[in-house]
Amino acid sequence: MRMRRWARLLPAAALLLAGCGDFWEAPGGNGSSFTLSNSGNITVSPGATTGNTATITVTPVSTFTGTVTLSCAVTAPTGASNPATCSLSSSSLTFSSATPQSSTLTATTSSSTTTGAYQFTVTGASSGNVAESTTVCVEVGTGTCTTASSSGNFYILNSSTLAGYYINAGKLTSVSGSSYTIPGSSAVAIGPTGSNYLFVASTSGIIPFTINSSTGALTQGTAFGDTLGQAIQVDPSGKWLLDASDAGTLYAYPITSTGALDTNRTIQANISLASTTVFPGGIAISPSGSTNPYVVVALGTNGTQVFPFNSNNASPLGSAYSPTIAPYGTNSVAVAFDPSNRFLYVGETNAFTSATGDSGALRVFAINASSVKEITYSSGAPTTPYASGGTTPHAILASSNGYVYVANWEGASAGNVTAFLLNASTPSLTLQSNTVSTGIEPYGMAVDSTGDFVLVVNNQGSSPLSAFTFDATTTGQLDTSSVTGSLGANPVAIVAAP
Numbered sequence: 001m002r003m004r005r006w007a008r009l010l011p012a013a014a015l016l017l018a019g020c021g022d023f024w025e026a027p028g029g030n031g032s033s034f035t036l037s038n039s040g041n042i043t044v045s046p047g048a049t050t051g052n053t054a055t056i057t058v059t060p061v062s063t064f065t066g067t068v069t070l071s072c073a074v075t076a077p078t079g080a081s082n083p084a085t086c087s088l089s090s091s092s093l094t095f096s097s098a099t100p101q102s103s104t105l106t107a108t109t110s111s112s113t114t115t116g117a118y119q120f121t122v123t124g125a126s127s128g129n130v131a132e133s134t135t136v137c138v139e140v141g142t143g144t145c146t147t148a149s150s151s152g153n154f155y156i157l158n159s160s161t162l163a164g165y166y167i168n169a170g171k172l173t174s175v176s177g178s179s180y181t182i183p184g185s186s187a188v189a190i191g192p193t194g195s196n197y198l199f200v201a202s203t204s205g206i207i208p209f210t211i212n213s214s215t216g217a218l219t220q221g222t223a224f225g226d227t228l229g230q231a232i233q234v235d236p237s238g239k240w241l242l243d244a245s246d247a248g249t250l251y252a253y254p255i256t257s258t259g260a261l262d263t264n265r266t267i268q269a270n271i272s273l274a275s276t277t278v279f280p281g282g283i284a285i286s287p288s289g290s291t292n293p294y295v296v297v298a299l300g301t302n303g304t305q306v307f308p309f310n311s312n313n314a315s316p317l318g319s320a321y322s323p324t325i326a327p328y329g330t331n332s333v334a335v336a337f338d339p340s341n342r343f344l345y346v347g348e349t350n351a352f353t354s355a356t357g358d359s360g361a362l363r364v365f366a367i368n369a370s371s372v373k374e375i376t377y378s379s380g381a382p383t384t385p386y387a388s389g390g391t392t393p394h395a396i397l398a399s400s401n402g403y404v405y406v407a408n409w410e411g412a413s414a415g416n417v418t419a420f421l422l423n424a425s426t427p428s429l430t431l432q433s434n435t436v437s438t439g440i441e442p443y444g445m446a447v448d449s450t451g452d453f454v455l456v457v458n459n460q461g462s463s464p465l466s467a468f469t470f471d472a473t474t475t476g477q478l479d480t481s482s483v484t485g486s487l488g489a490n491p492v493a494i495v496a497a498p
Contacts, residue, residue, distance in 0.1 A: 033064035034095070035462075036124050036134040038105070041482065043139040047111035054136050056122050058093055059100040067094045068124045070103055075437055077116035084109045084140055086120045107138045115141030117480065119437055132462055135437075137480050152449030153178075153216040153497040155198060156457055156465070157188040158490050162200055162209075164216050165487070167453065167467065172485025177217030182207060187280060189232040189241065190495040192288070197259025198495060199241055201229030206243065208259045211497065224261045226251055230278035231297070236288035237311040244283045244297045248276040250307065252316050268315045274324050275302035280443060280492060281334040281347075281395045285309065290341040292369060298332040299324075304346050306372050321372070327351075328385055329361055336396035336404075337367075342424055344372055345404060347393030351385060360388035360408055362396070362420070366427060375427050386429055389418035395445045397454070403476040404429060407442035407456055415442040415458060417468070419476055434477045439463030446496040454478055457491035464491050 039055040058068050070091050076083035089104035105122060118138040151167040153175055162185065164178030184203030191197045196211040198218075205223035212219070228246040234255070235242060243251040250273055254265035282298030286309065295309045295317065304325040308318035325332070329351030336345045344365040351361030363385040365372045377384050390408020397405040404420040415438040420429040439458030446455050456466040464487045471477035 033061050033126065034068055034124065034132060035059050035061060036122060036132045038122070038134045038136050041137045041139065042105075042107050042120075044107055044109060046109050046113045046115065046141050048109065052107045052109070054105045054120075055102050056088070056105050056134065057100050057102045058095075058124055060095050060098050063098075064126075065096050066127055067092055068126050070122060070124050072105060072120055072122045075119040075121070077114060077118065077433070079433065080114035080116065080118075082110050082112045082114065084113055084118050084138060086122075088122070105136060107140075109140055113140055119480075135463075137482070150450070151453045151455075154446060154448055154455055155188060155190070155218075155495050155497070156487065156491050157182075157185055157200060157493045158488050159183075159185060159492060161185075161488050162188065162218070163488065164218065165485075166216070167448075167481075167483055170482055170484065172465065172483050172487060174486075175216040177212070177215065180209075180218065180220060186230055186492065187232045188493045188495050189234050190498065191234050191259060192236050192238050193498040195234075195238055195257070195259065195498065199232060199234070199259070201226070201232050201243065203227050206232070206241065206253065208255075208261070210259060216497065221260060225253055225267065231280055231283040233283050233285050235285050235309070235311050235316075239311045240316055242283060242285060242295055242317075244273065244278045246276050246278055248273045250295070250297060250317060266314060268317055270315075271307065271317045271319075273297060273299060274305055274320070275299035277302070279331075279333045279394075282332070284335040284337050284344075286337055286341050286367075287339050292341070292367060294337075294344075294367070294372065296335045296337075296344060296346075298335050298346065300331045300333070301327065302332075303327050304332045304335060306344075308370075325365075325372075325374075328363060329359070333392060334394055334396045336398050338398045338422070339400045341367055343367060343375075343398075343422070343427065345396045345398060347388060347396050347406065348385070349392050352387055358387055358390055360390050360393045361385040362388045362393055362404070362406055362429070364427065364429060377428075386420065386431070389431070389435060390416055394441070394443055395456075397445045397447065399447065399476075401470075401476055403432070405445065405454065405478070407438065407445050409441050412460075413440060414438075415440055415456075417442070417445070417454070417456060417466075417478060419478065421476060432476065434471075434474075436466075436468055436478050436480060438466040442466070443492050444494045446494045448496045449498060453481065455494055455496065457494045459490055459492060462489075464489055 044052040072086040164175030187201040208221035250271040252268040254262040277300040286293035329348040334347035392409035395407040419432040440461035441459040467481040468478040
């Protein structure tokens with residue numbers, strides 16, 4: 001698919017970081033000949049030898065026969081001492097029929113095991129090099145593995161399908177009338193609060209959809225404009241759709257209050273980008289009410305471009321500020337604004353040499369009158385950005401609670417979300433200890449309309465959706481949310497209904 005063209009630029013490293021991730025398992029999502037599932041989370045006191053097991057079930061798909069070898073791995077809370085360990089009663093299961101088989105997963109702790117939420121990932125591999133996994137969250141002592149309640153509607157895009165969902169009592173449920181086949185789709189954007197529309201960028205052009213305010217169902221409109229759109233976003237006033245194109249152009253499309261192309265105004269198509277490599281999370285627009293509004297675009301090895309933006313002008317985009325923000329690392333891949341428009345965040349790859357492979361960086365820029373200036377990370381000069389916690393910080397979510405969340409790729413086998421607490425007066429960020437795991441290659445993040453769920457889509461592997469809730473007692477902390485249900489594979493973007 002067209003989205004993958006630029007992915008060859010990115011490094012790969014395989015590692016796991018601390019946290020208790022929740023994976024939705026899509027049966028056969030990788031074209032697998034078997035699936036893995038589990039009986040649920042484990043709650044155990046440090047040192048206890050009862051109530052510390054879960055059942056792992058391997059189910060053959062179609063006519064699969066052969067041996068599945070099981071292994072388990074533990075992701076512990078950051079800084080845990082004497083962490084919990086895992087074991088399996090049967091590590092090799094041989095199948096000659098479609099009958100499922102099981103193995104018992106055991107969590108072993110000691111009286112001195114650090115309490116918290118541990119992630120146990122069980123992987124099954126066949127002789128045909130097919131691998132599937134399932135994840136059990138283990139609550140040791142005061143650890144908490146959150147169970148989801150109910151969310152607002154959200155819409156997920158893969159390379160050929162757009163569909164709406166919501167979470168109800170821990171179950172992923174489809175929104176009736178919201179599924180559309182859209183070949184060659186690459187990005188999705190939703191209107192601001194109070195609007196009822198969204199847009200999909202595709203090889204057929206920009207396709208508008210109206211959203212039924214009661215049911216969440218979608219109605220497709222007439223496509224227009226760019227057929228190479230790669231990152232799109234609606235400005236907070238709802239007057240313009242901004243499109244960063246693989247053609248090397250930044251477009252501003254005038255739109256009506258219902259999300260249609262406004263033919264009474266003129267499309268602005270005279271803004272050149274510094275590159276034809278545009279990243280999916282690579283466009284951001286200043287929040288509503290900004291004194292100094294900007295549009296920012298991440299352009300890989302060509303860095304980050306900043307454009308002045310005034311939604312009240314007939315041509316809202318000004319010429320790019322010079323110079324372009326050069327990458328501290330190799331690629332600029334994601335951008336986001338602080339909700340109060342005080343700071344711009346930029347995610348980059350290959351910024352550090354790290355023994356653990358965590359080479360991604362999060363850069364912070366203060367927004368002043370007609371300027372964007374990188375903050376001073378250490379005495380004297382902005383020489384070293386923040387380590388993002390993975391190899392590729394592909395999505396950045398700056399929350400109104402003062403926290404900044406970063407979804408990181410971690411090579412070919414894992415992903416995570418790290419959290420930073422913002423001190424605006426310093427200014428500085430502090431990495432929080434509650435890193436949580438996602439599926440493979442997290443592409444996008446969104447907060448649902450209830451403000452309770454952080455949703456992450458993962459482009460690779462058998463876990464397309466990871467869901468988290470905000471902890472009830474610890475501000476900013478994300479807790480794993482157990483969600484079951486069916487979702488298409490290889491999602492590339494997610495938006496939540498406002």
